[in-house]
Amino acid sequence: MSLKVLENIPVNDPLAIPAQKAVIDQVIAENKAVPGATMVILNELQNKIGHISPIMQAYVAQELKVPMGAVHGVVSFYSFFTTQPRGRHTMKFCMGTACYVGGMPQLIEKAKQALGIEMGQTTKDGAITLEICRCVGACSQAPVIVVDEEVSGRVKPNKLPQLIRKCEAQ
Numbered sequence: 219m220s221l222k223v224l225e226n227i228p229v230n231d232p233l234a235i236p237a238q239k240a241v242i243d244q245v246i247a248e249n250k251a252v253p254g255a256t257m258v259i260l261n262e263l264q265n266k267i268g269h270i271s272p273i274m275q276a277y278v279a280q281e282l283k284v285p286m287g288a289v290h291g292v293v294s295f296y297s298f299f300t301t302q303p304r305g306r307h308t309m310k311f312c313m314g315t316a317c318y319v320g321g322m323p324q325l326i327e328k329a330k331q332a333l334g335i336e337m338g339q340t341t342k343d344g345a346i347t348l349e350i351c352r353c354v355g356a357c358s359q360a361p362v363i364v365v366d367e368e369v370s371g372r373v374k375p376n377k378l379p380q381l382i383r384k385c386e387a388q
Contacts, residue, residue, distance in 0.1 A: 305340040305347040307385040314353030316360035
């Protein structure tokens with residue numbers, strides 16, 4: 219990807235939305251002189267905007283006068299960065315050994331079927347994003363699904379629709 223992407227910014231990208239661009243510019247201005255500015259800025263943008271689109275990455279690279287690859291490398295290396303908007307709720311499926319053995323693959327398939335999306339995708343209504351995560355440290359509760367920040371343990375297939383309905387209702 220090159221900085222040419224900044225020539226055709228889609229209308230739904232945060233850089234094309236004046237209020238969000240103001241936030242982006244403010245974060246960059248406040249942090250560009252800080253040691254490790256790239257990581258600091260990307261972290262703040264993830265927190266305030268919710269994701270870091272490829273176009274935002276190009277803009278940060280341009281504003282910091284660093285190679286695009288340096289910014290993209292940080293975003294693609296760290297799993298907490300996302301390049302697409304997430305849903306209002308995030309369902310994370312633990313794939314640690316205990317959860318995997320405890321039936322997580324079946325729970326994942328059931329969630330994908332129930333919501334009509336794949337892992338890493340968000341429902342059309344913007345309610346739920348499905349993600350896979352590594353061990354959350356609740357092995358004695360396996361299999362574990364983390365909804366937003368709430369850990370649900372010993373999840374059986376018949377409990378999954380209840381978790382989904384709770385997210386959709388909020």
